[in-house]
Amino acid sequence: MRTLGMSVAASFSIEYLSYLGADGKPGDEPWPEVAKDAKRLLELYKLMLFTRSFDSKAVALQRTGKLGTYASCLGHEAAHVGIAAAMHVDDVMAVSYREIGAMLLRGVLPREILLYWGGDERGSKFSGPQQDFPICVPIATQCLHAAGTALAFKLRKEPRVAVAFCGDGGSSKTDFYAALNAAGAFQLPLVLVVVNNQWAISVPRSAQTGAQTLAQKGLAGGLDCVQVDGNDLVAVFSAADHAVRRARNGHGGTVIEAVTYRLSDHTTADDARRYRDEAEVKAAWEREPLLRLRHYLQAGGLWDEGKENAYKDACAKRVDEEVNAYLDVAPPPLSDMFEYTYAEPPLDLLAQRAEVLAGGKR
Amino acid sequence: MRTLGMSVAASFSIEYLSYLGADGKPGDEPWPEVAKDAKRLLELYKLMLFTRSFDSKAVALQRTGKLGTYASCLGHEAAHVGIAAAMHVDDVMAVSYREIGAMLLRGVLPREILLYWGGDERGSKFSGPQQDFPICVPIATQCLHAAGTALAFKLRKEPRVAVAFCGDGGSSKTDFYAALNAAGAFQLPLVLVVVNNQWAISVPRSAQTGAQTLAQKGLAGGLDCVQVDGNDLVAVFSAADHAVRRARNGHGGTVIEAVTYRLSDHTTADDARRYRDEAEVKAAWEREPLLRLRHYLQAGGLWDEGKENAYKDACAKRVDEEVNAYLDVAPPPLSDMFEYTYAEPPLDLLAQRAEVLAGGKR
């Protein structure tokens, strides 16, 4: 029995991880084993570079009317790539709409991503792991899809993990809370990643919640919680690796808060100058994820100016090919509109399809 | 700048409060000022007794077909009364469906509570503070009403507090999370009370969440969190008083978890023997809230066997009067069905009303 008076029912602390400084120099503390493989880091760096190349091209395509509204991932490359890098191919990923680097790592083709943002459903019939979820626009609802996925894994006793991303804004959404609550209640192999880029369109992080960290929201479900420097690939990757392993081994879910910054407008339909200070953006560029990793790799002799330039050119070329492939995709046949609502279109719908195919006369 | 490596981003601890042992003996720690007024405790004890008397009568009425489904509050008297006791009359209370003691304290008449459970809307046009919310069946949705209320208070700069109750089950509901998130984001004068009676119909507390305490869910919104012995009126009242004052003084919201036990079936439509052990219930009776308080008051000379019996008789009499008043309420006129859907019934509805009044012939 507890003694009367005040006692402590539970206590917690939230760790913050950062390994690679904004200057590209590692600290004194030893790196987690998984992050010591410099070749792997180089690979991931190259993917981050490619992602940035793709991203700026996509924005340009929108500006010239060749793409719909697009959500740039500028500045999020480490947060996205570092998480996806820790996943097995048969794990399942549930993204929101900004995680280009993560999707590319999983094998989605750039042309497919463009197709989606070009207003064509076929973009979500993508390459890569077939069980991965498509882009999900209604904020944080994908967190529950990942929780359901993790529950399926657990019930089928498959050693697989579900990983969902959402934003700082998304961490206010009831679906996010529901997912972490379920993860705790069922001890699910689920990793919830909050990419805290400080803004939800025009609403700053400070207006979303009174919580000191977004990571600590996981305590509401009894999950593991960790906050990391989301611009530090090493920290993101290490934290993700730890969380994914833990989940795979049956020890339950984790919330990872990756602290980063949205260097771009919210989407191409947005103008961030209306609501945020240029100075803040400028300061954030000092901490962006690519440069520090490049410095680190260069210091280790794995990379240099020449390789950087050559690789950038290669990226641009590959991106151009993908853009061309995208632009070459003919519109779907009209009948497609009716094919996928049901496995077997009901009679009503067949009649409507017939109407349309007969010349849209009705 | 933070040093690289691991550091602590935030840390928390959740306190547990209990002052009056199950044996009716106080511990060594001094009681909070507010709980030292024994006369006040006696008043509240009497209300708890009345509540229990009302409750058992309501169950009996249902059994004889004179009331609809009813949710007994047996065992929750301290948790309900202790919270309401800390409120000012112009604060606003948002209950679920079980908080009979709290409603009575606020001035709702027993006959009104019966009228509601008797299937008559007029039961929610009750006496007492007119801004208090009526019984709310959709779990935890009232938490957001209280949050909106608290926001109104804050915007109007009124020194008032909103208090909402929900259950252990309710603490899994997204509305509960939304309310605590909003409370933190806007620093609202809101107190969220989780009455953890260990069961949500047949689902035990352990299946709701992986969190060690329900109180800690408040951390997700940066709220104050405290867990109390919900069978200890002194602990509940003290914690509520603290939280309500804090809210009134502009310091924001609190989650109070009151740990108690549902000694009855979930409702009169339930049979708890299907899913829980009689031994558990028996053990819980050892910790129930009335007896310990009675012992304490008797030890202090404020109460005795004779007073107890006399007061119980008085309760029974008052309850009978209220039951009779309830049973005397004639059914509402048929037209009432149409009067309150809109301030001004639209033409359609007037036509439907005319049909009904003409003899329900359509």
Next chain:
Amino acid sequence: MPAVCLIEALTMAMAHEMTRDENVLVLGEDVGVNGGVFRATVGLRQRFGDERVIDTPLDETTIAGLTVGLSVQGMRPIAEAQFDGFVYPMLDQIICHAARFRTRTRGRLTCPMVLRIPWGGGIRAPEHHSEANEAMFTNVPGLRVVMPSSPHRAYGLLLAAIRDPDPVIFFEPKRIYRQYKEEVADDGEALPLDVCYVLRDGGDLTLVTWGAQVKECLEAAEKLADEGVGVEVIDVATLRPLDFDTIRDSVKKTGRCVIVHEAPRSGGFGAEIAARLAEESMYDLLAPVERVTGWDTHIPLFRMEMQYLPSVDRIVAAAKRTLARSS
């Protein structure tokens, strides 16, 4: 062949499919040890274990979202909404996701699932426990919306719903859960999900309804028969997609139609049936269509609910009015 009531037929169908297909599972509030607050899942936990009959945390958003996730990953979840009035938090996941995975991914991912919803009034239940809210679903592409009205149809339609490759909203008229027993063979025979049932033949007037109101319509037909009026009674059973052919054929024969439902009239699903008649059966109609429905108010608390629900008297009166207008 066991004689079972409607809710027992549902239990039988779930047990059948859980035996046949190990991917089928049940989740919801109190569906486990307690066997559901209406006892629809009674015995399933004992037979299939707690990994296939899952009590969820108390949150409908959670239930819906988990169900979508489970389904997309190859399970065949049957989710239970404890009551009609608690289904609204599920709509977002149902409409934005369950109903869309197939079309959104051009068939790469699909969402076969069943959402069971005990439905409707007339059981003296508390507030929010008596809603007829089928119209929330009938304008949503990608969903099927089903409501059985007999033990036999409950069994066959639920089997079909579980096996269907797309999401099915399965309304259960709780007022008639235990109305009567009927022999239902546990033979795994599913019924089609796009067929209306003619429950009674007649040449003078067609009563179209679904769910618990089938009872009142059959009684009204009986009364009218006593007066020499031949009434055809159609149980819509599958609201989306709607088998309008059966209704059209009946009205072609009778020339008169009264539509009966519990939900409020304006914007209710009865409107869709009346609209189809206005589009396709105008030249067959001898009299205007009528709707006998719940009033355009929320269903009152139980003291007055029977004044709200369409009664046999109201149906008979509407039928007579319709007959009078066309004579």
Next chain:
Amino acid sequence: MPAVCLIEALTMAMAHEMTRDENVLVLGEDVGVNGGVFRATVGLRQRFGDERVIDTPLDETTIAGLTVGLSVQGMRPIAEAQFDGFVYPMLDQIICHAARFRTRTRGRLTCPMVLRIPWGGGIRAPEHHSEANEAMFTNVPGLRVVMPSSPHRAYGLLLAAIRDPDPVIFFEPKRIYRQYKEEVADDGEALPLDVCYVLRDGGDLTLVTWGAQVKECLEAAEKLADEGVGVEVIDVATLRPLDFDTIRDSVKKTGRCVIVHEAPRSGGFGAEIAARLAEESMYDLLAPVERVTGWDTHIPLFRMEMQYLPSVDRIVAAAKRTLARSS
């Protein structure tokens, strides 16, 4: 008198009421400094401060629940759903609470509030940003459902919605937010919340529509006029309660009716109008009613969306078919 487009008229109405009544406040995502993603609340933060133009955390359940709480406690909240496709998590609070406080408490507590919903397709927006989901609300007692289609009506109807003592769902056809400007006096004159508007007179056929499709209907009427057909165009404007009298009177005159809406046909609100015609105008109709609508599928991503939305051609064809059937 300022010439304003539809969305500017909305801003004008909100500013007017915020000036007149200090209890009126605006809340939603990005409504503050950013002035709303469509710029409907632009300038309001500067004029009325951050306690009356409130950016909420990103959660629609929160917005709806706070709005209900604020309203019941005497404020007059105008909530914004950022897009039509994100409104579903609000339904629970709207249906179970906003629409019911008055009847539940027999008038003790009420819930005057406005939920503004940018609505519909045709702006090449991403997934979930183009939904025509008015049918989710039109079967719900206690709500008013409004959709303006001109700057003038936008101003007058939003004023009325804010002043109304009951909850109002206010759909805004975003495709025509900036279609044209019109002089609108900022005179605080509200329009009634139960009146359909005859936008064009004609004797041969009635086109009934609402929202952005008013544009296509007027164009279709113009085309048909060139061929000598007189088309009456009715903007329903207030879907619930429905002013059926105006529609009935028109059809009495024309004998023919085509209903046009963006939402999927089956279970859409067009059904209610067709149903009323089947009930009350059967003897006036010279030809069957037709509905020209979105197909019974989700609106496709934007590459194909114009193939989904009813076009002028489809409306004209339906009108001609209707005329042919009755000649």
